[in-house]
Amino acid sequence: EAQVTQNPRYLITVTGKKLTVTCSQNMNHEYMSWYRQDPGLGLRQIYYSMNVEVTDKGDVPEGYKVSRKEKRNFPLILESPSPNQTSLYFCASSLSHSSGETQYFGPGTRLLVL
Amino acid sequence: AQSVTQLDSQVPVFEEAPVELRCNYSSSVSVYLFWYVQYPNQGLQLLLKYLSGSTLVESINGFEAEFNKSQTSFHLRKPSVHISDTAEYFCAVRPARGGGADGLTFGKGTHLIIQP
Numbered sequence A: 001e002a003q004v005t006q007n008p009r010y011l012i013t014v015t016g017k018k019l020t021v022t023c024s025q026n027m028n029h030e031y032m033s034w035y036r037q038d039p040g041l042g043l044r045q046i047y048y049s050m051n052v053e054v055t056d057k058g059d060v061p062e063g064y065k066v067s068r069k070e071k072r073n074f075p076l077i078l079e080s081p082s083p084n085q086t087s088l089y090f091c092a093s094s095l096s097h098s099s100g101e102t103q104y105f106g107p108g109t110r111l112l113v114l
Numbered sequence B: 001a002q003s004v005t006q007l008d009s010q011v012p013v014f015e016e017a018p019v020e021l022r023c024n025y026s027s028s029v030s031v032y033l034f035w036y037v038q039y040p041n042q043g044l045q046l047l048l049k050y051l052s053g054s055t056l057v058e059s060i061n062g063f064e065a066e067f068n069k070s071q072t073s074f075h076l077r078k079p080s081v082h083i084s085d086t087a088e089y090f091c092a093v094r095p096a097r098g099g100g101a102d103g104l105t106f107g108k109g110t111h112l113i114i115q116p
Helices: none
Strands: A004-007 A010-013 A019-025 A031-038 A042-051 A054-057 A076-078 A087-094 A109-113 B003-005 B010-014 B019-021 B024-026 B031-038 B044-050 B056-058 B064-068 B073-078 B087-095 B110-115
Touching: A004 A087, A010 A019, A019 A031, A019 A087, A019 A109, A042 B087, B003 B087, B010 B019, B019 B110, B024 B073, B031 B064, B031 B073, B044 B056, B044 B064, B044 B073, B073 B087
Parallel strands: A010 A109, B010 B110
Antiparallel strands: A004 A019, A019 A076, A031 A042, A031 A087, A042 A054, A087 A109, B003 B024, B019 B073, B031 B044, B031 B087, B056 B064, B064 B073, B087 B110
16 A cells, blocks of 8 residues: 555653654655644745755754655654644645645654653 | 645535535645545545646546645535545645655645535
8 A cells, every 4th residue: 555654653752862753655655754743833844855965954954854865765853852842744745846746745754751 | 835724624414415625725836636535443544636637637536626726725525425525635846847856735624524
């Protein structure tokens, strides 16, 4: 089944403890991105990647890192999480970076930083 | 830069009644328009999109949206809703020529609540 998977789905952590949220797609998609969803704010893009080893900042990149060593994986790294990073995170992928391409979203990772 | 305004944060409607979810956008460049749906505890799924051509686009489950360039709107409609349509609906835009450098810009979402 074609899908985007994220792990973990739920995570509670403490301020300053490094964590990684994994994202994997099995559709051979070139373009991948991370969004965060906050109540009343909709979704905002954190980082995106147009292909392997090509990543760039989205609208809200502060406090996050990403890497794209393989085409299928795009982990989101929080080196020193803070409570304002408590949010619902979505990974998405699309066949190419063309603007009209449909983005396919993962199921989400709900993060609570204490 | 682009912005998307979804005028209603919640829309309650009775089952089998018609519904319209409003979306207006602002952009200095041509954009593509999208509606995504998020069912409870799930990720977002594409409902429909407008890229070019006919300004009326339809989804497989009875929703339709009409692109109105003069009013910069892309309202979503369904003539008769079902309980299973209960979900959060997001309108989004993306610059038509931005490619990967510009991600989707989302509205804040509209929660469609279907009452029996």
